[in-house]
Amino acid sequence: MPELRQDPATKEWVIIATERMQRPDEFCRPAARPIQPEHDPDCPFCPGLETRTPPELWARRNAGVANDPGWSVRVIPNKFAALVDEGNTDRHLLDGFFRQMDAVGHHEVVLETPVHNRFIHLMSTAEVEEVLHAYRARYLGLRQDRRVKLILIFKNHGEAAGTSLTHPHSQIAATPVVLAYVRRKCEEAIRYFDATGRCLYVDIQKAEGQSGQRVILESGCFLVFHPFASQVPFETWIVPKRHRPSFGQVSTEELQDLAGVLKESLRRLAVLLNDPDYNYVIHSAPVDGEDEEYFLWHLEIVPRLTRIAGFELGTGMRINTARPEETALAMRKIAT
Numbered sequence: 528m529p530e531l532r533q534d535p536a537t538k539e540w541v542i543i544a545t546e547r548m549q550r551p552d553e554f555c556r557p558a559a560r561p562i563q564p565e566h567d568p569d570c571p572f573c574p575g576l577e578t579r580t581p582p583e584l585w586a587r588r589n590a591g592v593a594n595d596p597g598w599s600v601r602v603i604p605n606k607f608a609a610l611v612d613e614g615n616t617d618r619h620l621l622d623g624f625f626r627q628m629d630a631v632g633h634h635e636v637v638l639e640t641p642v643h644n645r646f647i648h649l650m651s652t653a654e655v656e657e658v659l660h661a662y663r664a665r666y667l668g669l670r671q672d673r674r675v676k677l678i679l680i681f682k683n684h685g686e687a688a689g690t691s692l693t694h695p696h697s698q699i700a701a702t703p704v705v706l707a708y709v710r711r712k713c714e715e716a717i718r719y720f721d722a723t724g725r726c727l728y729v730d731i732q733k734a735e736g737q738s739g740q741r742v743i744l745e746s747g748c749f750l751v752f753h754p755f756a757s758q759v760p761f762e763t764w765i766v767p768k769r770h771r772p773s774f775g776q777v778s779t780e781e782l783q784d785l786a787g788v789l790k791e792s793l794r795r796l797a798v799l800l801n802d803p804d805y806n807y808v809i810h811s812a813p814v815d816g817e818d819e820e821y822f823l824w825h826l827e828i829v830p831r832l833t834r835i836a837g838f839e840l841g842t843g844m845r846i847n848t849a850r851p852e853e854t855a856l857a858m859r860k861i862a863t
Contacts (some may be wrong), residue, residue, distance in 0.1 A: 534756035563644035571696035574641040601638040608634035633701040648793040656786035665781040669701040685804025687831035720821035728823035732766045741855040748784040753851035760849035763828040772812035795861040803832040
């Protein structure tokens with residue numbers, strides 16, 4: 528029988544449609560991803576083609592100078608940026624009603640590796656750690672811009688997830704406003720904190736850990752699980768045990784641990800689901816809330832295995848055809 532589950536972080540309801548439920552292995556990609564070379568002479572993100580991208584903002588280098596080969600991780604402005612470092616945050620009314628402002632902010636691309644076909648689940652832990660160091664460095668740099676209110680770090684992997692270039696990369700967007708979805712999550716966390724004196728996300732992590740039914744793996748610094756009210760099959764959360772609202776506050780020790788945990792989580796998804804398309808997002812408190820106790824930064828992985836249809840569009844309620852207890856069990860069974 529189907530059941531409704533409520534997400535404690537948003538108060539949104541999700542239908543777990545047991546009658547439609549698929550076995551975990553039935554979500555596997557129907558065809559293998561096309562084999563990619565280690566270097567693509569037409570890819571602007573490959574080494575040797577640095578002049579085809581905007582000048583780098585940050586890089587971890589083994590050799591060479593800025594905007595030349597020799598980098599292991601490189602951060603550049605997005606050539607097709609949704610936000611630009613021009614303008615101001617003044618609001619204007621059009622026709623006396625519609626609100627408008629400049630799309631001021633920052634939109635950056637993190638080139639995760641010089642190797643065209645080395646995705647995160649195929650990297651060494653040390654290589655993943657370098658990517659995470661780039662995230663933290665750029666987060667701390669972007670938050671210095673007083674116009675920036677929210678910093679979002681995200682990755683699109685595969686066409687269904689919205690990527691247009693195969694070369695392993697992720698993105699960072701710094702916006703001049705706190706978006707309604709993020710504000711709603713924060714407001715729910717604030718209400719919970721005001722009522723209990725505790726962080727909602729810390730309590731979610733503790734409850735998932737105590738239950739254990741949806742836990743994938745646990746490290747010294749992180750718990751990985753499929754949340755109780757997962758909106759999509761194999762939705763995966765990586766939540767730190769150390770209470771810090773902002774990703775910018777993450778320690779070097781935690782980055783080292785997160786590198787192994789993120790790589791292993793994506794590896795298991797790749798093995799079980801034949802390298803599915805996915806997005807991941809690092810959720811962090813708004814810049815002006817980084818010192819508040821109500822939030823806990825965390826990373827969410829959302830595989831793109833199903834499509835949104837009319838019911839979801841009309842109600843805002845998602846239908847998940849896989850019980851997270853069963854998907855978590857399938858993930859735990861993948862050999863380490």
